[in-house]
Amino acid sequence: MGALMERLQDWPSRLAEFVESRRDVGFARGKADCCMLVADAVQAMTGVDYAARWRGTYLTDKAAFRLLRDYGGVAGVATLLLGPAVSPALAGRGDVVLIEAPEGEALALCLGDKIAVQDRNGLTFAPTSAAKAAWKV
Structure with missing residues (x-):
């Protein structure tokens, strides 16, 4: 791991569908938190579950x-x-970014002109200027 992965040919539509499916999913530790948000997005775009080893282990x-x-x-x-x-x-678009959230650092998903952040009641959106670091997908 730790290398640029290959996105599926239809990754843009997969990413859009993923974001829409998570828009109103509230925070749940180990299921719908900042790490799982980006892991699930990466899986949607690449077909690879990089977080498989942690699923269900930290609830x-x-x-x-x-x-x-x-x-x-x-x-x-x-x-x-x-x-x-x-x-x-x-x-x-589709890359992972680091932001400063009220609870501390959090991972978020770059959507091009904005970033999607897991919040208590679903996704919230912030300007890309909020990103402190990024990882290419």
């Missing part, structure tokens, strides 16, 4: 914080799976 805050501690936070998880971070100015 509580305590388990999630332990996992994040072990891997160096959300940025460490992204780097492990996607390779080194790049400048947020290089983020394009």
